[in-house]
Amino acid sequence: MKRELPLLITAVIGLFMILSFFVPHHVVSVPADFLQQCAVIVVAFGYVLGGANALRVNLLSIAKRQSDWAYKLVLVVSLVATVVIGLIEGRRWQATDSVSMFLYNQLYSPMQATMFSLLAFFIASAAFRAFRIRTVEAGLLAVAALIVMLGRVPIGNEMTSWLPEGLRMGPVQEWIMNVPQNAAKRAILMGAALGVMATGLRIILGIERSYLGGGD
C-alpha cells in the first residue's frame, strides 16, 4: 500500500494535467490551476526541510570540528543572520538604507558577479587544454567556433574588412548561427522533447518508481 497509493496519485494527477492541456472547460481547468498552486505551496514547505538539513549537517560538522568546519561556521552565521535581519526589517528591506539592501549590494551582488566572471578565465583555459583537433569533423567544428567567436565582436569584422561584405566574419557567423547551428539545435531539442515525454509517461504509468524509495 505504501507504494501503490503514491503510484495511483501520480498516475491520476499526471493524466489529469495532460487532460487539462486539451480541455479548457472549467470542470478541468479550475482543479488543474488549483493543483498548480498546491505545487507552489508544497515547494514552500520543502524549503523548511531543506533549511533544517543545511543547518543540521553544517552544525554537526562544526561540533565535530571537521577539517573545514570554519567555512561551515561562516555559512551558518550568514544563513541565520540573513533570515533574522529579513524578519526584523520586514517589508522595509527594500528601502535603500536597509541592512538587507546593504547585504544585497555589498555582498550578494559582487559575489554573484565574481562567480559568473570566472567563466571568462575558465573558457580560456578550457580552450587551450581541451579543444583538440583530432579528426576532420573536429577541424570543421574548430573553424566554425573561431569564426563565430571572432565574428560576434568588432575585432572579427575589423580583421576581415578587406573582404567583400558577405564574406566578412560578421555575416558568415550569422549564417552559421542561422543555418547549421539552428538545424542541429532543433534536432537535439526534438530528441530531448521525446525523451521528456517518455520519462513522463514512465513515471505516470508507474514503470519508473525508484523515486518512491526502497521500502515496500
Add this chain to the structure above:
Amino acid sequence: MGNPTRSPRALVRAILVVMACVGSVRTSAADSAIPVPPAPAPPAGLTYEDVPNDAGSGIRLTWRRSPDDSVGLGRVNGYVLERGTSPVGPWVLVDSLALGTTERVDQAMHRNTPYFYRVTAFGPGGSTPALANAGPAIARESWFNSTRASVLTFLASFFLLVLYFMSAAQSGRKPFVRRLAGIDAIEEAIGRATEMGRPVLYVPGIQDIDDIQTVAGLVILESVARLTAKYETPIRVPVAYPIPFTIAQEMVKSGYLNAGRPEAYDPDSVTFVSPEQFAYVAKITGIMLRDRPAAHIFMGAFFAESLLLAETGFTTGAIQVAGTANVHQLAFFVVACDYTLIGEELYAASAYLSGEPRLVGGLKGADVLKLLIIVTILVGCVLETMGIRGLTTWMQTQ
C-alpha cells in the same frame, strides 16, 4: 438596437482623463488659441464573436474605423470600448485604444453571461456616441481545444507506440540499444574512486523537480547509488532545491537497499545547498577541492555553472561524466568532461542502466515516433513548397 447616450458629460470627462493619461492631449496657452476641430465621425459595424477553444474567457470585438481616423486629420485620438450587462448600460470601460485600432479581445468578463458592447471614437473635438451597440455576446467554454488536435494525435501515437513496444519487450523481444559510452564510464569511474579510497560526487542539476531533466538525473542517481553501495564507496549528492533534495535522499536510500546494503546508507550523503546558482557552484567546487572525489557525475539541467564545475573538476584529476538536455551548455561539457550524454541520451540512461525490458521498450517506441516526426517534417516541407498549407495549419496550436 438603442443608442444609449446617458450622461454624455461624464463620458467626455472620463475620456479626457484617459487622454491626459496617455499623453495624447497637450494643453497649453498656445493650444487654447487653436480652433477646436469638430468631433470625429463615429466608428461603425461593431460585431462580436466568442473566442473559440477557450475556457469561456474571451469575446472578440471588431469594428470599422471612424471615417476621420487618420493621423493627419487629428480628429481622432482613439476609441473607448465599453461593456454593459444590458443594452442600455450601465457601461464599464473595457479599454481605451489607440487610433487605427479595430479589434480588441475582452478577457475580463464572466463565462456564460450575456454582455453588450459599445465603441466610441474620441478626439480633441469631443466624442461621438456609438452608432449601435452589440450583443448579447456570451463567452462559452469549450470541452476540447481543437487547435491542439495535432498534439493529441502525436501524443496518442506516442503513448500507443511506447505501450506496444513495452509489452513486446516484456514478451521477450527486447530491442537493441546502442552502447552509451558515458554510462559505461560511470561504473569504471566508481571503481576507480574505490581503488583510490575517495568519494563519488553526483550533481543532479540546478533545476527544481518541475524540470524533467532533474527527474532523469534523480532516476540515474538510484543506479549510481546502487553501484557505490556495491563498491562500498561513499557518495556525495549536493542538491539545489528542497523537493529534489527529499527525492534524492529516497533515491540513494533505494540504491543502497537494492544493493543489499541498507546499513551502509548515510543520510548525510545527500545535502541541501541553495537554489542560488553560484552559491550552489561554490559548495560543489568546495567539495571537489577539499574532499577530492575521484569521480564527478553531472546529470540534469545546467546553465552557466557547467564550465565552472567541469573545469574545476578537471583540475582535481577526477573522471568526469556529464549529461544534459540544455543544448547551449553541451559544448562546455563536451570540452571539459571525459564523457557527455547529449540531449535524449540523458533520458535513455535510466533504461540503459537498469536494462529493464519495459523501459528499454519505451526507448524503441520513442524512436519510432521520431521517425514519424522526420517523415512529417519532410512531407510538410514538400507541401509548403507546393503552396499547400493544410498540414502546417493543422499543426498550429493556440
Add this chain to the structure above:
Amino acid sequence: MKLTALEKLDRRWLFLIVALLVLGPMLRPIGLPLVPSRPVRMFHDAIASIPDGSIVLMSCDYDPGGKPEMVPMTKTALRQLWDKHCRVVITCLWTGGSGLVDETVEAVAVERRAEGKPVVYGVDYVDLGYKAGYEAVMVLMGKGIHNAFPQDHHANPTSSLPLMKDVRDYSSFVMLVNISAGYPGTKEWVQQVNSRFHLPMVSGCTAVSAPEYYPYLQAGQLRGLLGGMAGAAEYEKLRGEKGLATKGMDAQSLAHAFVALCIVMGNVVQWSKRGGGGA
C-alpha cells in the same frame, strides 16, 4: 623554450593574460567599430515601430551575476521606450534580481530627469518587483496583472497607481520586452505568453543562451534578439549611445581573440608533440 613545454603551462598564466586583456581596454579604450547585426536591428526596429504612448511590459529576469550583459541593454531599451513616451510596466521573476532591476530602472529615470525629460513613477513606469512561481506567474498574469501583483516593488497597492488603471492583462500591452539571463526567461515567455496570448515579443539575453533562441527568431516568435554584451553594444550603436556595453566591447573583442588563440596554440602544441614523438 620548447613548444611542448607549453602543455604543462600553469593555467594561472592564462588567467593573468585574460585579466590584463580585459582590464587594459577598460582603462584605455581602443574604439573598434561596431556593425549592428540583423537580430539587433530587428530588436531596435520592433520597438521603433510601436505606437508612441503605448503600454509595454518589460520583464527583467536576471540577477547580479548577469549584470554586465543585462543592465546595459535594459537601460538602452528603457531609453528607447521612454523616448517614444511609452509607459513601461516592469516585472522580475528572479529571486535575487528585483533589487538590481529597481536600481537600474531608477538610474535611467534619474538620468532623464537630469536631461529635462522627466518620467514619473506610477504614471510613466511601474516596477512590480519580484513574484515567486516562474511560469505560473506568467500564466497568472494572463488572468489579470493586478491579481498576480497586488503590490508593486515599493509595497504600493498596484490599483493605486495611475498607469496600472490602464493595465488589465496581456492585451493591455503592445509588446513584451524580455531581458533574461536564463531560467525563467525568454524560452518560458515565448512558450507561455507569446504562444498563448500572442503578445509580440523581443528578447535580450546572455551571449551563451542566444543560440538557443535563434529558432524563435527565425519562426517570428521573437521580433528581435540582443545576444549578450555584443548585442547590447550594437544596440547602443543604433541608438547613438556610448554606454557600458560599448565600453566593454574592446575588452570582449580582445578576450575572444585570446580564446581563439588559445584554441590554435593548444593544437599547435599537440601537433608539435606528435611530430617530436616521431608519429
